[in-house]
Amino acid sequence: MTLNGKTAVVTGASSGIGEATARLLAREGCNVALAARREDRLKSLAAQLGEGALAVPTDVTDPAACEELVSRAVERFGSVDVLVANAGLGLYGSIPDGDPEDWRRMFEVNVLGVLYTTRAAVRHMLERGAGDVVIVSSLSGRRVPGADGTVYAATKHALTAVAEGLRMDVSGRGVRVINVEPGLVRTEFPESSHGNADRYYAERDHSPLEAEDVAAAIVYAVGQPPRVSLNEVVVRPTEQLK
Numbered sequence: 001m002t003l004n005g006k007t008a009v010v011t012g013a014s015s016g017i018g019e020a021t022a023r024l025l026a027r028e029g030c031n032v033a034l035a036a037r038r039e040d041r042l043k044s045l046a047a048q049l050g051e052g053a054l055a056v057p058t059d060v061t062d063p064a065a066c067e068e069l070v071s072r073a074v075e076r077f078g079s080v081d082v083l084v085a086n087a088g089l090g091l092y093g094s095i096p097d098g099d100p101e102d103w104r105r106m107f108e109v110n111v112l113g114v115l116y117t118t119r120a121a122v123r124h125m126l127e128r129g130a131g132d133v134v135i136v137s138s139l140s141g142r143r144v145p146g147a148d149g150t151v152y153a154a155t156k157h158a159l160t161a162v163a164e165g166l167r168m169d170v171s172g173r174g175v176r177v178i179n180v181e182p183g184l185v186r187t188e189f190p191e192s193s194h195g196n197a198d199r200y201y202a203e204r205d206h207s208p209l210e211a212e213d214v215a216a217a218i219v220y221a222v223g224q225p226p227r228v229s230l231n232e233v234v235v236r237p238t239e240q241l242k
């Protein structure tokens, strides 16, 4: 199915997987509404992508801002065909030693942020009887990576429920739900917990995926013909054991 002329809203578009996905969708001919908090990065990306890109500074923990994001995309491009709910963060720490403020932030961004953006986009999609909701979860939505990743994994397990429940909610109404679960990917993601990302990746026993690899999986899934609903996409580095 061609993506040319469609409109995608991408959250977390200021770096990593979101930025790579926005770039690839734009290359496929999509208009893209770019959402995240770092306005300078969004503006610079929008300038590189040209006429079909709109920077919409958005904090996904604010439900009104998520409504505004979808409204602005519709106003500018006429519709929203694809939502890539990708914004997220990982703040690692065990339960005994962890910081409850970190837990609150992760649940706010990783779970509530996905719910707020999804609600806004899906209402619009249901009115039109068409659309794709892509949720960028993680392999940590399927297993707990280690004791210091419990709460991050809890947020991503919550997305497994969100994706499956949403799929049933919109079944038969033209909207597809795609839960994408990447393994290790080279982005700025480790910086919040581990400081230097390069050192973090160098210390792993396998190489990470590149953000473009996940973007390609997302574009493959949304490019399927309307009768095909690719609901779960696990994409891990070939050498990643679990």
Ligand SMILES: NC(=O)c1ccc[n+]([C@@H]2O[C@H](COP(=O)([O-])OP(=O)(O)OC[C@H]3O[C@@H](n4cnc5c(N)ncnc54)[C@H](OP(=O)(O)O)[C@@H]3O)[C@@H](O)[C@H]2O)c1
Binding pocket: 011, 012, 013, 014, 015, 016, 017, 018, 035, 036, 037, 038, 039, 058, 059, 060, 061, 086, 087, 088, 089, 090, 109, 136, 137, 138, 139, 181, 182, 183, 184, 185, 186, 187, 188, 189, 190, 211
């Ligand atoms: N990298 C990995 O190994 C990996 C593996 C599996 C899954 N994932 C998932 O992939 C997604 C993207 O992560 P990434 O690896 O691309 O990391 P990243 O480069 O750090 O990107 C995270 C994005 O989320 C945005 N964000 C954070 N808080 C936000 C908020 N309150 N409102 C709006 N945007 C917010 C950031 O933008 P601003 O700071 O500008 O707001 C940034 O664009 C996340 O959901 C992550 O859990 C990553």
